[in-house]
Amino acid sequence: xxxxxxxxxxxxxxxxxxxxxxxxxxxxxxxxxxxxxxxxxxxxxxxxxxxxxxxxxxxxxxxxxxxxxxxxxxxxxxxxxxxxxxxxxxxxxxxxxxxxxxxxxxxxxxxxxxxxxxxxxxxxxxxxxxxxxxxxxxxxxxxxxxxxxxxxxxxxxxxxxxxxxxxxxxxxxxxxxxxxxxxxxxxxxxxxxxxxxxxxxxxxxxxxxxxxxxxxxxxxxxxxxxxxxxxxxxxxxxxxxxxxxxxxxxxxxxxxxxxxxxxxxxxxxxxxxxxxxxxxxxxxxxxxxxxxxxxxxxxxxxxxxxxxxxxxxxxxxxxxxxxxxxxxxxxxxxxxxxxxxxxxxxxxxxxxxxxxxxxxxxxxxxxxxxxxxxxxxxxxxxxxxxxxxxxxxxxxxxxxxxxxxxxxxxxxxxxxxxxxxxxxxxxxxxxxxxxxxxxxxxxxxxxxxxxxxxxxxxxxxxxxxxxxxxxxxxxxxxxxxxxxxxxxxxxxxxxxxxxxxxxxxxxxxxxxxxxxxxxxxxxxxxxxxxx
Amino acid sequence: xxxxxxxxxxxxxxxxxxxxxxxxxxxxxxxxxxxxxxxxxxxxxxxxxxxxxxxxxxxxxxx
Numbered sequence: 364x365x366x367x368x369x370x371x372x373x374x375x376x377x378x379x380x381x382x383x384x385x386x387x388x389x390x391x392x393x394x395x396x397x398x399x400x401x402x403x404x405x406x407x408x409x410x411x412x413x414x415x416x417x418x419x420x421x422x423x424x425x426x427x428x429x430x431x432x433x434x435x436x437x438x439x440x441x442x443x444x445x446x447x448x449x450x451x452x453x454x455x456x457x458x459x460x461x462x463x464x465x466x467x468x469x470x471x472x473x474x475x476x477x478x479x480x481x482x483x484x485x486x487x488x489x490x491x492x493x494x495x496x497x498x499x500x501x502x503x504x505x506x507x508x509x510x511x512x513x514x515x516x517x518x519x520x521x522x523x524x525x526x527x528x529x530x531x532x533x534x535x536x537x538x539x540x541x542x543x544x545x546x547x548x549x550x551x552x553x554x555x556x557x558x559x560x561x562x563x564x565x566x567x568x569x570x571x572x573x574x575x576x577x578x579x580x581x582x583x584x585x586x587x588x589x590x591x592x593x594x595x596x597x598x599x600x601x602x603x604x605x606x607x608x609x610x611x612x613x614x615x616x617x618x619x620x621x622x623x624x625x626x627x628x629x630x631x632x633x634x635x636x637x638x639x640x641x642x643x644x645x646x647x648x649x650x651x652x653x654x655x656x657x658x659x660x661x662x663x664x665x666x667x668x669x670x671x672x673x674x675x676x677x678x679x680x681x682x683x684x685x686x687x688x689x690x691x692x693x694x695x696x697x698x699x700x701x702x703x704x705x706x707x708x709x710x711x712x713x714x715x716x717x718x719x720x721x722x723x724x725x726x727x728x729x730x731x732x733x734x735x736x737x738x739x740x741x742x743x744x745x746x747x748x749x750x751x752x753x754x755x756x757x758x759x760x761x762x763x764x765x766x767x768x769x770x771x772x773x774x775x776x777x778x779x780x781x782x783x784x785x786x787x788x789x790x791x792x793x794x795x796x797x798x799x800x801x802x803x804x805x806x807x808x809x810x811x812x813x814x815x816x817x818x819x820x821x822x823x824x825x826x827x828x829x830x831x832x833x834x835x836x837x838x839x840x841x842x843x844x845x846x847x848x849x850x851x852x853x854x855x856x857x858x859x860x861x862x863x864x865x866x867x868x869x870x871x872x873x874x875x876x877x878x879x880x881x882x883x884x885x886x887x888x889x890x891x892x893x894x
Numbered sequence: 895x896x897x898x899x900x901x902x903x904x905x906x907x908x909x910x911x912x913x914x915x916x917x918x919x920x921x922x923x924x925x926x927x928x929x930x931x932x933x934x935x936x937x938x939x940x941x942x943x944x945x946x947x948x949x950x951x952x953x954x955x956x957x
Contacts, residue, residue, distance in 0.1 A: 377951070377953055378953075379950065379951050379952075379953075381947070381950065382946075382950060383950070384949070384950045384951070384952040385952075388953065388954050484954075485953065485954045486953070534953075535951050535952055535953040536948070536951070537952060537953075539952070539953040539954060541953060761929075762932070762933070762936065765929045765930075765932070765933050766933060769930070769933060776944075777944040777945040777947075777948045777949075778940065778944040780944070780948040781940055781941055781944035781947050781948050782936070782940065784947070784948065784951055785939070785940060785941065792939065793939050795936055795939070795940075798935060798936060798939060799932075802932065802935070804932070
């Protein structure tokens, strides 16, 4: 299905208290999430997260890690961070209500736009609703930035709370990294070995347009300099289940939040959080196209299918460390190609694939991704800085080089590191990307009004519509929800009523819009759904 | 510039050489005046004590 695919983007935001590096990040993050939730729900009790279908230890290679052997940080299915807590079977009201009140840091809200906004480890995390197009991915990802901004403002305006600053980046430059994860639903029938084989070279090279740029080389920035990606240095293995240590280029978490027999969720942890809308569009759109080619077997007979890297982890680091884009990575067949050349191969395969399957009947979203993919590769190849309107690392580097040449600064100068951090500050009066955007120095794809609308409203063409609309219309009667369920607590029924939403393409406005309009109350809706 | 803690050393030739490791077309897309105006505006919003700001940005945990 070309670039149309069920996708969600998760972003862990950096959080800081100016002047107090020792502040408790979990409490601060909870404060941020709760401030937003209280402002939007007026302080009434909120729906809880339903952990029933979570399975973070299931591995795409066909096994499940034993709970006792897992690192506590992997147990994202347990409310609270207690490692021993089991999964709940049939939820009842007291179960759901007590699950998170025990621990004040377990702030967890489900928003009317279908997103989940919660504390993940030590960061406020925004997990976007499921969307179908790269443009919608950009829209609801940017809505997340506005939600974090609003949270920050609420915290600052509340007496007794510690004001914080918030950043859409991926490292503190001192050895810590936090993730931006992409989630793509794909056919379960596609062999996972093929996913690993074809996506590894793609991910290693994708950073040339999807990298956010970073001052400092090495996980703890021990060497001065600039690199393309925020995250690259934190990847140490080719394939694996973990996301907080021994980070793998291909993550194997197999937790589809959807019909297991039909779907696999590809959990991509190797990307950067990007502010540039074109970069985000391309990150999602090109990956979706490669997945379409993978599912159809197209890559098997394509030159792009023969791009096997001899040392992928090393190549990932080396590509990131070379903003000149001249570095050549070694392929298993002895060839040496640049990251841009690798990307050209995938683009050519995608063009041929789309032409073969759709001819002139290609949808606008797919056509846009193909066109922009070609434009950005052409720009990177001819004059890197000509991509400054589209690519974060290029725009950031342009600023940094401006400073360096104006003020004669070495790469270890703190002002350059400050520019790097402030690039992704979510406050328009402080964020350097937002300053560039205000000056029309970067290309915008989505009208601001659409982004603001997406703060409160779900996409209409996935199950996020059902989730978000249920919260908006029947919020006080929704006891819990998750990606694949909405649980109602309605009058006249002893037990909670769980509505599974395992099919991401149902629960759309087309599918349930009339039903929701017909049901004034949650009681009516539950009655209609249960017959 | 008030609050900027570091001095601005005069431009050194060897640094200009280093910068060439990155493609040197920085000025091809914009005039120097545009870049300067941009930097001036960024100067106004850059945290005044960069050293302390960068040192104080410490994160824990993360996927």
